[in-house]
Amino acid sequence: MCVGLSAKVLKLDNDGAIVESMGAKRKISADLLEDLEPGDYVMVHAGAAIAKITSDDIEETDELFNELF
Amino acid sequence: MCVGLSAKVLKLDNDGAIVESMGAKRKISADLLEDLEPGDYVMVHAGAAIAKITSDDIEETDELFNELF
Amino acid sequence: MLNEAIEYLKSYDGPQINIMEVCGTHTHEIFRKGIRKILSPKIKLISGPGCPVCVTPVSFIDEARYLAEQGVTICTFGDLVRVPGSDGSLADSRAAGGKIKVCYSPMDAMEYAKEHTDEEVVFLSVGFETTTPSDVLSVKTAMDEGVSNFSLLTANKTMPNAYLVLKDSMDCYLYPGHVHAIIGTGICEELAANGVSGVVAGFTDKELVLAIAVAVKNAAKRKGYVDGVYSEDLAKENENKGFFVNCYPRVVKAEGSPKAVKLVDEFMEPSDEIWRGIGLLEKSGMKLKEKYKAYDARVKYNIPAFTAQGNKGCRCGDVLQGKILPSDCPLFGKACNPDHPVGACMVSDEGACSAFYMYN
Amino acid sequence: MLNEAIEYLKSYDGPQINIMEVCGTHTHEIFRKGIRKILSPKIKLISGPGCPVCVTPVSFIDEARYLAEQGVTICTFGDLVRVPGSDGSLADSRAAGGKIKVCYSPMDAMEYAKEHTDEEVVFLSVGFETTTPSDVLSVKTAMDEGVSNFSLLTANKTMPNAYLVLKDSMDCYLYPGHVHAIIGTGICEELAANGVSGVVAGFTDKELVLAIAVAVKNAAKRKGYVDGVYSEDLAKENENKGFFVNCYPRVVKAEGSPKAVKLVDEFMEPSDEIWRGIGLLEKSGMKLKEKYKAYDARVKYNIPAFTAQGNKGCRCGDVLQGKILPSDCPLFGKACNPDHPVGACMVSDEGACSAFYMYN
Amino acid sequence: MYCFALSAYNVVIIRMKNINHDRTNAFELSVARGSPHRARAESRIDNINLRGRVTIKTEGINKMENEVVKLAHGAGGEKTAELIEKVFKGHLGNEYFTADDASVLPRPNGKIAMSTDGFIVSPAFFPGGNIGKLSICGTVNDLACMGAKPLYMTCGFVIEEGFPMDKLEEIVASMEKTANEVGVKIVAGDTKVAGKGQVDGVFITTTGVGEILEGADTSGKYAKKGDAIIVTGDVGRHGCTILLARDEYGIEADVTSDCAPLYKAVENVLTAVPEVHVIRDATRGGVGTVLYEISRESNVGIDLNYEDVPVADEVKGVTGLLGLEPLYLACEGRLVIMVPDEKSEEVVNILKNSPYTEGAKVIGHITDEHVGKIVMTTSIGAQTMLPKPGNELLPRIC
Amino acid sequence: MYCFALSAYNVVIIRMKNINHDRTNAFELSVARGSPHRARAESRIDNINLRGRVTIKTEGINKMENEVVKLAHGAGGEKTAELIEKVFKGHLGNEYFTADDASVLPRPNGKIAMSTDGFIVSPAFFPGGNIGKLSICGTVNDLACMGAKPLYMTCGFVIEEGFPMDKLEEIVASMEKTANEVGVKIVAGDTKVAGKGQVDGVFITTTGVGEILEGADTSGKYAKKGDAIIVTGDVGRHGCTILLARDEYGIEADVTSDCAPLYKAVENVLTAVPEVHVIRDATRGGVGTVLYEISRESNVGIDLNYEDVPVADEVKGVTGLLGLEPLYLACEGRLVIMVPDEKSEEVVNILKNSPYTEGAKVIGHITDEHVGKIVMTTSIGAQTMLPKPGNELLPRIC
Numbered sequence A, B: 001m002c003v004g005l006s007a008k009v010l011k012l013d014n015d016g017a018i019v020e021s022m023g024a025k026r027k028i029s030a031d032l033l034e035d036l037e038p039g040d041y042v043m044v045h046a047g048a049a050i051a052k053i054t055s056d057d058i059e060e061t062d063e064l065f066n067e068l069f
Numbered sequence C, D: 001m002l003n004e005a006i007e008y009l010k011s012y013d014g015p016q017i018n019i020m021e022v023c024g025t026h027t028h029e030i031f032r033k034g035i036r037k038i039l040s041p042k043i044k045l046i047s048g049p050g051c052p053v054c055v056t057p058v059s060f061i062d063e064a065r066y067l068a069e070q071g072v073t074i075c076t077f078g079d080l081v082r083v084p085g086s087d088g089s090l091a092d093s094r095a096a097g098g099k100i101k102v103c104y105s106p107m108d109a110m111e112y113a114k115e116h117t118d119e120e121v122v123f124l125s126v127g128f129e130t131t132t133p134s135d136v137l138s139v140k141t142a143m144d145e146g147v148s149n150f151s152l153l154t155a156n157k158t159m160p161n162a163y164l165v166l167k168d169s170m171d172c173y174l175y176p177g178h179v180h181a182i183i184g185t186g187i188c189e190e191l192a193a194n195g196v197s198g199v200v201a202g203f204t205d206k207e208l209v210l211a212i213a214v215a216v217k218n219a220a221k222r223k224g225y226v227d228g229v230y231s232e233d234l235a236k237e238n239e240n241k242g243f244f245v246n247c248y249p250r251v252v253k254a255e256g257s258p259k260a261v262k263l264v265d266e267f268m269e270p271s272d273e274i275w276r277g278i279g280l281l282e283k284s285g286m287k288l289k290e291k292y293k294a295y296d297a298r299v300k301y302n303i304p305a306f307t308a309q310g311n312k313g314c315r316c317g318d319v320l321q322g323k324i325l326p327s328d329c330p331l332f333g334k335a336c337n338p339d340h341p342v343g344a345c346m347v348s349d350e351g352a353c354s355a356f357y358m359y360n
Numbered sequence E, F: 001m002y003c004f005a006l007s008a009y010n011v012v013i014i015r016m017k018n019i020n021h022d023r024t025n026a027f028e029l030s031v032a033r034g035s036p037h038r039a040r041a042e043s044r045i046d047n048i049n050l051r052g053r054v055t056i057k058t059e060g061i062n063k064m065e066n067e068v069v070k071l072a073h074g075a076g077g078e079k080t081a082e083l084i085e086k087v088f089k090g091h092l093g094n095e096y097f098t099a100d101d102a103s104v105l106p107r108p109n110g111k112i113a114m115s116t117d118g119f120i121v122s123p124a125f126f127p128g129g130n131i132g133k134l135s136i137c138g139t140v141n142d143l144a145c146m147g148a149k150p151l152y153m154t155c156g157f158v159i160e161e162g163f164p165m166d167k168l169e170e171i172v173a174s175m176e177k178t179a180n181e182v183g184v185k186i187v188a189g190d191t192k193v194a195g196k197g198q199v200d201g202v203f204i205t206t207t208g209v210g211e212i213l214e215g216a217d218t219s220g221k222y223a224k225k226g227d228a229i230i231v232t233g234d235v236g237r238h239g240c241t242i243l244l245a246r247d248e249y250g251i252e253a254d255v256t257s258d259c260a261p262l263y264k265a266v267e268n269v270l271t272a273v274p275e276v277h278v279i280r281d282a283t284r285g286g287v288g289t290v291l292y293e294i295s296r297e298s299n300v301g302i303d304l305n306y307e308d309v310p311v312a313d314e315v316k317g318v319t320g321l322l323g324l325e326p327l328y329l330a331c332e333g334r335l336v337i338m339v340p341d342e343k344s345e346e347v348v349n350i351l352k353n354s355p356y357t358e359g360a361k362v363i364g365h366i367t368d369e370h371v372g373k374i375v376m377t378t379s380i381g382a383q384t385m386l387p388k389p390g391n392e393l394l395p396r397i398c
Ligand code: SF4
Pocket: C313, C314, C315, C316, C317, C319, C326, C329, C330, C331, C332, C333, C336, C337, C341, C342, C343, C344, C345, C346, C353
């Protein structure tokens, strides 16, 4: 799913990362990103973290709106 | 089953014999006996005809009784 | 005529006669038809080691269960499915996911292997002289047809040595009709010449009653009794003279089935075998010859040695040798019953303990 | 703020603006949130070729079904299970006994292969730049861990050539956020420089509404309209000037994910791919390089060539190119519906025809 | 009356309520030539004497024959509704059939009887019937054994993904036919589709509710010393048929299952002889198992004349080859009835004139001796025990 | 009260009827230390306040934990009788439980309701329940939906050879507990054992008969324009729990099934507000499927406030990761209730104070527009259709 559900990195090890989104946890690959750390927010797709997110706060869309529109 | 159920040979081919006992038919091996022919009565054990029977008529036991007893 | 024989057996009042069946089907049919129930107290039937299931050692089941665990498909006669090994039966293997297939014949098992080339198929080759030719036939056919995923786990037994070992347990054997349909009656004549008596019996109610009546009459005569009258001269005269009567002539011929015997001899050779409850008997079984080892499951799968013994409390051996009745075994009907058989004699419907339990 | 944007989109009365989503999830979320329902009639959303399922050719399903019939375990994202091949779907293969396993990720499929060494496992590798890195990761890990019963059946696609092919179908692309999270926005800037406009959009309701509003505003401006007032000068000035706005900056960075791009380039190379409904597009996909052929299911299982075309009546291609609405297809809602999809666009919840059907 | 026409993908069932036999009705049925549905449609039309007034067209495609049950049919959504509508409702529908969670039904008269049984027979089709017919007979017979007229039934299906749709329909059509014969209404159903390999083909569980006939009072606890034991036909046919149908032992014989609904026979008996003490259908486990059950429940002994137990020759042949006891082979259309000896002749005569029980016969008596045991008199006049039922039936070698 | 003592091979169930709480009763239970039975035995004793008067010995062997169900248990003979006696009767037995073919039962008052359902959930044990609890709740809830007080139930088991006996007992114990909570009697049962691989673990089919509460008259056909639509708690928990328990997607979340018997809640509602039009339990297919069913059956349209539909965060997380719609995930303890709007507050209040329905909430209304369709108002205030339920739930990638 591409859906915009961001996930928080709970744990990292050689094997990958455990991420959590609204209480749902899964082990995913951390191999597509540099320097992931616990506490980071990521977008997950097909079992891998594909992007680090500046913030989990989608409220920033409001700011963005003021900026872009 | 060793039980004394005799079977009649219905058909013979390279593969073996089809025998019949009270309406129950099965293909069995004819390789343990010489010169089996359709119409013969046989004793069947573990899928092979193990003995040709002089007669299907177990009434001969009565004669045998007179003879042996 | 049947009635006359029944009357004779009911009212017999001569010397005690002990007769031993050495065929599982005899045991079973005797119980099923209630033949024991009509015998005078002076006639005792002993159920000897005639059920191939009962004499199959614990270690054989362990071997089969080992193969099942390795993913081998086990084909077997139905009788063996519930026989306890040292830690469970093939029914337990099946419940645990093992593939256990009940077959009508060894040839059916071979056919199954031919049609399922992705499986390794082993047939549990048990039985006496009657069954062994069919086992051999399946190997021969597998060879002819190039079936390489089929083999036998052998525990085939032969009767003659058991006859000798048990010869003092009774007055007269009830020889198994179909064993002698294969091997002929030469051995019976020979035993008679050496003082061991017996009659070959068929399997119907009439045949069994006739054979038992003939056995009793002749055994009594050997003890000096004719029509209830004792003659010391007769007793002396017959003291070391065994008798033999073929009471199943419509099936059993003196020469047996030479073709079957030849076939077995081509593929197999005598082997020392353990009989459950009796122990090791020299040359009391048959195994595949070295040159057919590709069809010998023990060789093919390099089965480790299993040495487990049966439950110590089980007295199958004494039962099979006629030393005790099943009901004399302290476990009989208590810890040991058809649902939870302790010894092999309680497993097969043919087993002495099982038949005794079910029909009493 | 959201309300302001919604109000803008509802009341927009400038020149007609056509926006094309090229991401299946965009299509789906736009329908799910009812965003089309609030748009002024002057704004048209076209669902382009963004659903990897919809653009997967018939022959790819045929290849997968062929493998399933050979006993290969097929691992796949759920979307592909019901896609019709030329003679049935993978759901039909499964009902016929084939092993079809729905997986969350390619890595899960690889793990499954590792744990089931007696099976041959093929993962159906579909998707765009977002998904391809995960596919490659599974191959890399299989190599590292010596897993030899795992391979990919690839149909991976890349976006840039599609952007070029479809550039005249609309006024502004709604670029897929997660594709550009991987490849960055360089290509978008380049397209803008060449007169092709677009905005990168996220996936929440707010993000989509924002991106569409930004797209409309800028597209109108390009046509010379600001706040509903037309200026010929402005229109002239912007005639060949594309615009690009990243409306999803919390996720999409200009540089994308270099690590992911590098990984893909190591294992894969561009390939010419058939897009269902559109046809062959040069260098529009990725396949495993020759040196990784042990993980390429086509090579490994020597899959025969499948050349089947989709149903001739299906107008997926025109739908994907924005030439017609799904409801303009004569089969739509009649012979073609989600229970019996004729074209791929009717299969996935992301498919343009399916979304149109379900939400109307 | 139902007619079948086949659209491109599904059987469309045209149901005509309250058909007026005096009016001329003409219908066009589009049924593929050679389709089993055609024969069925024709035979139905025949049944209501409308043949002359029906045109049967033979064009049209019948895709259903290639259709199979899929997981989507069990997902509870539109496909499930479609399956119910097109297969189940068409055959089993009646005034009580409902889309609601439960059927609302008139209150029965007097006490009610309730029974359930699961059917997992493999193969699902066998000479003499199929799992559908069996599932109705089993529960109808259980109710009948308690002297109850079957009123309402429910059926729960578990179907394996990939099961052929036309086979499913054949099963459901058998259920319809058997239920109609008895006059029982199928008032609720349930369908689950299990993944390939999670279930073997199709399993059916039926539950029935009946009302106890006036004066009837039967129970396995009521056997009394002196009662005659009647069996309503030859034993072991069903078990033998299934064994042969599985074809595991390579044996062939011309045996058909005794599977039959026995309510009418029971009604005939109980109406004339309400004194009947025990009725039980000998299903799984066969007549032998039933006799042991009753000896235990009634605390009595049983004397059995083994030679009087009716067994078909073919069943004797098959059990002889495999070393099985016919008394322990399943029946699905045989009752064991216990009735005071003086009434036994009357009961046997009624049974001889009732459907499916023509072979009724006295096979033994109840005694107060050897309680809990069954003593059989054998061919040589000896008395010995019938071995207790116990384990899985396994053919013997020796 | 039941106590459990474990003999060498089987659980022996000591059942004490009419226990006198004033007398001092002391029992010795021989239960292996660490056995789950011990905890169960203790907890039961606790429940009836006898703890101080019971000695629990910890010696003794508990072989049952290694025991499995075998084909012989399904052969209809002694082993079947043993299984029924020791596992089923011990837990489910009551005055109507019978060894006969059918139970004979008192005639209910008024109209009766009858319903059946099959349960094939895999895995059989999941957070919040097991297939046994589920099989009682499912049928109890179906009866409750028709305004019927559950009276009698039957249960049919199909068990795979090799199924652990202690797991089976745990399932049956859950059935007992749930049936007791509702006050429904299990009056007949059936057990079949299928060969290894012929069935996946254990399937249960239950059938229930109930009597319609006075004044109650509910049906999926009775939804009327203006009715409020109430859901009795957050949706999709059961489906989500099972999905997680199968562990096919590697996702973990702290979700438990909503599986619960809802009769008491329904009784409370119908007693106070007999005007309720529709009650339906949202099981397979979830709330979305139920809404579509009712829109079709009542020929109405539905307006749904999507943002008002209660969904647990964890369920949102899981469905978000997999691309599934919570409205189409199964519930096993949620009702959809339709009632004239002016009564909706009263109904919601009663539900909030009834067991298992504390989360009751109005989520939409019935309309006479867009008949057969469900229009939902989304987070951006737009109105769009809820997609129709259809196929198997498959997680999406994109
Ligand atoms: S009763 Fe059981 S333990 Fe005793 S001898 Fe017989 S088989 Fe062995």
